[in-house]
Amino acid sequence: MGNPLPRDPIADAQRNWERHGWGDVAAPMAAITAIMRTQQILVARIEGVLKPFGLTFARYELLALLSFARSGALPMNKASALLQVHPTSVTNAVDRLEKAALVVRSPHPTDGRTTLIELTSEGRTLSKRATTALNAEVFGQSGFGDDDVEHLIRILGSFRRDAGDFTDA
Template identity: 55%
Template sequence: MAAPRRLPIDPIAEAKRQWLAHGWTDAAVGMTAVTSIIRAQQLMLARVERTLKPFALSFARYEMLRLLAFTREGRMPMASAIARLQVHPTSVTNTVERLVRDGLVVREPHPEDGRAAMLVLTDDGRELVDRATAALNTEVFREPGLDEGDTEDLVSIIARLRRNSGDFADPKPQPEPL
């Protein structure tokens, strides 16, 4: 696949210029921030998807496998997976169905709730997600496109945006041990 052609100008900077020219000065900086974040997400996701393609994984399938692999026993309730992945339950269900079909995850009855399901990572699923993680670490995560200081600053700024948008709450301080 050919590399995308570089544009002679930054279209987001041009959009800001147009916003200002049309008198939308109070919204120009916000529009620039939103469109910049969306474009950066597109660029990063494209790198991730190129890296995961040889493993026949989408990012959603990878996230589910990695989430299960992080647990002590490679298992968790479906409801917990939905909450942690922060996506619509239907999307998680569709992702899980494909992982089950491919033999990477199995569903088991929940030991305490007959209406709920447990998701269990198979040995094949663990092996695949470990190989995919190694590739992502090498090809994407070690060099995300910014130096380490800028990356840490960006993560901090985006965390504030997410917290201020109600995405999560700061953890409550734990009491000092006696």
């Protein structure tokens, strides 16, 4: 999307904040902006790896989640909660995965409101292949040192807990 800039635009923004008398919040602003940009870079890498499999990140996450469920099936609302996305986003992803024959919808045996999402065997196979690719091409070459990974997990874990994502640990 472009060549490298001569200067770090986020460091520049931080300097602008300080120059305008907002020095007290300039550093957190820079950290937050850096998280945004890093996420953008990571999504682009991940989507690049998944494209040959005909998957997007959202659909991959759903497949991976199902592949870890004992039965290979989960209620929609459970998937929504675990992936921490809006229920309508799950509806959307399931629609497309179902069209691709990677999952099927089935009624819940006892609760008439609930729909179960179930992995097909093609879905399970594709999930495994995509995970192997991601492990090799993204997670295995994250660009973060071991210490940095530990720092990130700790710092962001605290943040997510404080934000109300979960209650344990």
